[in-house]
Structures are given as C-alpha cells and as structure tokens.
Amino acid sequence: MNRRAIWLAVALVVLLLGGASIYLYLKARPYQAVVDHGPSPAAQANPYLAAEMFLRERGITVSHAEGLSVLPGIDPRQHTLLLFGDRSKMTPRQVDQVLNWARAGGRLVFVAESLWDEKAGQSNDLLLDRVQLHQMLSQDLKDPPADPTDDPYPNLTKLYLEDEDAPAYAGFDTAFHLEDPKNLAQAWANSGKATHMMQLAYGVGTITVVTDADLWKTAAIAEHDNAWLLWYLSADTAVTLLFNTEHEGLWTLLWRYFPQAIIALLALVGLGFWHVGVRHGPVQLPAPAGRRQLLEHLRASADFILRHNGQHTLLHALQQDVLRRARRRHPGFDQLNVAEQWLALSRLTRQPTRAISQALSPVSKQRLSSAEFSRQVAHLQTLRNAL
Structure with missing residues (x-):
C-alpha cells in the first residue's frame, strides 16, 4: 500500500469518528436520576x-x-x-x-x-x-357491646x-x-x-x-x-x-467482617492435620483369616535359612540330628572312633557303611547342585527316620 492510500484510509477513519461524535452530541440529552441505596x-x-x-x-x-x-x-x-x-x-x-x-x-x-x-x-x-x-x-x-357511635x-x-x-x-x-x-x-x-x-x-x-x-x-x-x-x-x-441489649459475640463479628480470612485459616489448619496424619509407605493389607499348615511354616523356615545361611547349614543340622539320635540308641557312641560309629549306625539303620560315610562326611563350603543337595538331604533323612 502506497503512502497516498494510507492517508486516504486515515482521513476516512477520522471522518467517520467525527460524524459519529456529532450524531451522539445532537441526540444525547443530560438527565438527573435519583438512586435509592436503601437505609443508611x-x-x-x-x-x-x-x-x-x-x-x-x-x-x-x-x-x-x-x-x-x-x-x-x-x-x-x-x-x-x-x-x-x-x-x-x-x-x-x-x-x-x-x-x-x-x-x-x-x-x-x-x-x-x-x-x-x-x-x-x-x-x-x-x-x-x-x-x-x-x-x-x-x-x-369477649366481644364488646355494640358501639352506638359506630367507631370509624x-x-x-x-x-x-x-x-x-x-x-x-x-x-x-x-x-x-x-x-x-x-x-x-x-x-x-x-x-x-x-x-x-x-x-x-x-x-x-x-x-x-x-x-x-x-x-x-x-x-x-x-x-x-x-x-x-x-x-x-x-x-x-x-x-x-x-433498645439493643443483645450484643453479637466475637466469632459472629469475625465471620461477618473477615470471612475470607477465617476460611483461609481453617483451610490451613486442615492442611496441617493432613500433613501430620499422612501415611508413609503403602497401606498394610489385613492378615488373611485362614491359618497356614505346619508343613508350610517348616518349608518357609527352611527356605529362609537356605537363602541366608547356605546349604551347608541345613546339611550340618541334619548330620547333628542323626548323631544325637544315635547317642540315645547306642550308649557310649561318643567313645567310638569314626569307623566304629559308622558300623554302629549301619547295624542300627540297616544301611550300608558306604552310604553312611557319604551322608556323614564333612559338608563342603562349595554350593552343590540341586540334585546333589536333594540326594544328600534324602540320605540324612533316611538315617534319621531309621533311628
């Protein structure tokens, strides 16, 4: 758009505004109005x-x-x-x-x-x-007698x-x-x-x-x-x-003149209680009403010991249980040497001496395979049950 077109547009706008102002000036009429704001x-x-x-x-x-x-x-x-x-x-x-x-x-x-x-x-x-x-x-x-003067x-x-x-x-x-x-x-x-x-x-x-x-x-x-x-x-x-002997209390006056401040204070107090009473961590579910079987408790205890103490702890505990039962069945068992103890256990359990020696040999610190660990546990349980 060239400069001449811009000046024409500006002149047209000024002309329109001037015409509208003149029209409003001729049509507008001042007046007075009384606004009732109610009682003072x-x-x-x-x-x-x-x-x-x-x-x-x-x-x-x-x-x-x-x-x-x-x-x-x-x-x-x-x-x-x-x-x-x-x-x-x-x-x-x-x-x-x-x-x-x-x-x-x-x-x-x-x-x-x-x-x-x-x-x-x-x-x-x-x-x-x-x-x-x-x-x-x-x-x-009672209704009064009729008034002859007819009270207006x-x-x-x-x-x-x-x-x-x-x-x-x-x-x-x-x-x-x-x-x-x-x-x-x-x-x-x-x-x-x-x-x-x-x-x-x-x-x-x-x-x-x-x-x-x-x-x-x-x-x-x-x-x-x-x-x-x-x-x-x-x-x-x-x-x-x-005429006015009843005076409003402090809380009534505060609510009348400072409602926003009171609402903000109540909200702040509510947030404070919420912050103090907020839970830390997940909500604990209620314990199931049914009880577990004894075998489940024993398995859970064995799994816990296996995870935290290793295989050798379980195997060593079984070996000690077998020897403890042998002492009760054979007086003077502790005075025998190892070979004699194995022979005594062979007579008591009717198991071969070779199986007894494998079961009661010192437990290795190395982790056994699942199959080897299960076989070793089975041998010890067989000996313990036989005693």
Missing part, C-alpha cells in the same frame, strides 16, 4: 433513628444506653427511660433498680413482653408483674385528652391487650376491642406500659399520631433509649 448504616443499626431525630427537632435531648448499668448516673427528675429492648434476662435486682429510679421521679416507658399465665399466677416478665398489670391476647376477650377506626388506638374534642390515634398492634386487675392505671388508650397503653403513678414518677413499640420504629413513626404520642410521653424531659 446508622438507620440499619438503629430502628428508632427517625424517632430520635423527631424528638431532637423538638428540643429533647436523646441518648443511647446499652444496659441498665448507666441508670445510677441518670437523674430521675425530668428524665424519661424508654425500655424498648429485650428484657428476658432481666434480674430481680435490676427490676428493683428500675422501679426505684421511677419511684424517685423518673418517667419509665416499657413494652410488655409476656402473656399472663392464669395457672401459674405470673408471667415471664418480672417488670410487668411488679407493676401488677397483665397482658393477654385480644382474641381471648376500630383498629387504631385512641387516646383522649382533656380539653380536646378529637382523640389522638396510634397504630399499636391490636393482637395484645393490657389488663388492670387492681385498678391502678390513671390513663389508658384503647382500640375498638382492647387496651394497648396504660399509665400509672409510681411514687413521684410515672410508669407507662405499652403492648408494642413497633409504631415508633422508622417504618411507622410517620403514620397517624405515632410520633406525637412519643413526644407526649417524654415532653419536657431528657430521653435515654435502651
């Missing part, structure tokens, strides 16, 4: 964040507590304690501590956590039992105030009902069938019991008069909110 980490960690912000906007100081250990440092006068956390592990000593704080002038608001057990005469909520209120299911109540919101809880023509409406869970068998409550709020909030004087303070606190969580705080009710219960005081 603070909102996810605190379901009552919106309620706190609402109270702060009205000049109420709100603080958090992770346990009742902060209670001795809180002045009960002009202070509200919101117990919205789990109290299943609350001890009698802590119950006394909370009630003494309320008796000294504090405002206590807590959620009833357990149903009243008529047979046991108590519930599993120590604090609720101490204020002598009972919680039960609304479905266990039977599922909403209504709180009536003095000098107010219309009630305040709150979205309590209507599945639960509070009962006051001692008639201690001075104020209460009802739905069409049940009571969901009771307030009673306690010393110079007040205690408010509610069936649930979900109406003050972020998802429901803006509905009905939920936010106003929370402000009404804590107006003109500082607020301490206790």
Whole structure:
C-alpha cells in the first residue's frame, strides 16, 4: 500500500469518528436520576433513628444506653427511660433498680413482653408483674357491646385528652391487650376491642406500659399520631433509649467482617492435620483369616535359612540330628572312633557303611547342585527316620 492510500484510509477513519461524535452530541440529552441505596448504616443499626431525630427537632435531648448499668448516673427528675429492648434476662435486682429510679421521679416507658399465665399466677416478665398489670391476647376477650357511635377506626388506638374534642390515634398492634386487675392505671388508650397503653403513678414518677413499640420504629413513626404520642410521653424531659441489649459475640463479628480470612485459616489448619496424619509407605493389607499348615511354616523356615545361611547349614543340622539320635540308641557312641560309629549306625539303620560315610562326611563350603543337595538331604533323612 502506497503512502497516498494510507492517508486516504486515515482521513476516512477520522471522518467517520467525527460524524459519529456529532450524531451522539445532537441526540444525547443530560438527565438527573435519583438512586435509592436503601437505609443508611446508622438507620440499619438503629430502628428508632427517625424517632430520635423527631424528638431532637423538638428540643429533647436523646441518648443511647446499652444496659441498665448507666441508670445510677441518670437523674430521675425530668428524665424519661424508654425500655424498648429485650428484657428476658432481666434480674430481680435490676427490676428493683428500675422501679426505684421511677419511684424517685423518673418517667419509665416499657413494652410488655409476656402473656399472663392464669395457672401459674405470673408471667415471664418480672417488670410487668411488679407493676401488677397483665397482658393477654385480644382474641381471648369477649366481644364488646355494640358501639352506638359506630367507631370509624376500630383498629387504631385512641387516646383522649382533656380539653380536646378529637382523640389522638396510634397504630399499636391490636393482637395484645393490657389488663388492670387492681385498678391502678390513671390513663389508658384503647382500640375498638382492647387496651394497648396504660399509665400509672409510681411514687413521684410515672410508669407507662405499652403492648408494642413497633409504631415508633422508622417504618411507622410517620403514620397517624405515632410520633406525637412519643413526644407526649417524654415532653419536657431528657430521653435515654435502651433498645439493643443483645450484643453479637466475637466469632459472629469475625465471620461477618473477615470471612475470607477465617476460611483461609481453617483451610490451613486442615492442611496441617493432613500433613501430620499422612501415611508413609503403602497401606498394610489385613492378615488373611485362614491359618497356614505346619508343613508350610517348616518349608518357609527352611527356605529362609537356605537363602541366608547356605546349604551347608541345613546339611550340618541334619548330620547333628542323626548323631544325637544315635547317642540315645547306642550308649557310649561318643567313645567310638569314626569307623566304629559308622558300623554302629549301619547295624542300627540297616544301611550300608558306604552310604553312611557319604551322608556323614564333612559338608563342603562349595554350593552343590540341586540334585546333589536333594540326594544328600534324602540320605540324612533316611538315617534319621531309621533311628
């Protein structure tokens, strides 16, 4: 390709790119979009964040507590304690501590956590039992008489105030009902069938019991008069909110934030155990259940001796066995010379003297042939069996 063709190709590419850029510039239109990333980490960690912000906007100081250990440092006068956390592990000593704080002038608001057990005469909520209120299911109540006013919101809880023509409406869970068998409550709020909030004087303070606190969580705080009710219960005081008393353990936090490191550590530990426990050499097969015959053991022993000690060891052992048996059969055999011993053996075994001399002659160190070795062994076995 010559230089002119190259320049034409480059010009064509530039022209195409320029045309595409102009087209995109004329067709493209800028716009704005809102991307919802969901609740912030603070909102996810605190379901009552919106309620706190609402109270702060009205000049109420709100603080958090992770346990009742902060209670001795809180002045009960002009202070509200919101117990919205789990109290299943609350001890009698802590119950006394909370009630003494309320008796000294504090405002206590807590959620009833357990149903009243008529047979046991108590519930599993120590604090609720101490204020002598009972919680039960609304479905266990008798149907109320017909309301001539025809309540338009039977599922909403209504709180009536003095000098107010219309009630305040709150979205309590209507599945639960509070009962006051001692008639201690001075104020209460009802739905069409049940009571969901009771307030009673306690010393110079007040205690408010509610069936649930979900109406003050972020998802429901803006509905009905939920936010106003929370402000009404804590107006003109500082607020301490206790809602998260259960803390995650170290292993849970490690798994949440460092799962890859934990998996790598477990894999490393597994490899370490595998390396320590690896087999060296082939796996040994189990011994057969059947036992060998005695003759097989003898043959195996003879083969072993033959391989490691040679032929002369076996032949010498047979010769000594023959002489040992001759001593038992012929007294004074050791006092005879060699020729006399051979004659004595000839009489005892009825074998010719020549065969006896060949069998008992000193064993040569040289390796015999298989035939010669077998013949020599046969002669010695014949003499031994004859004795």
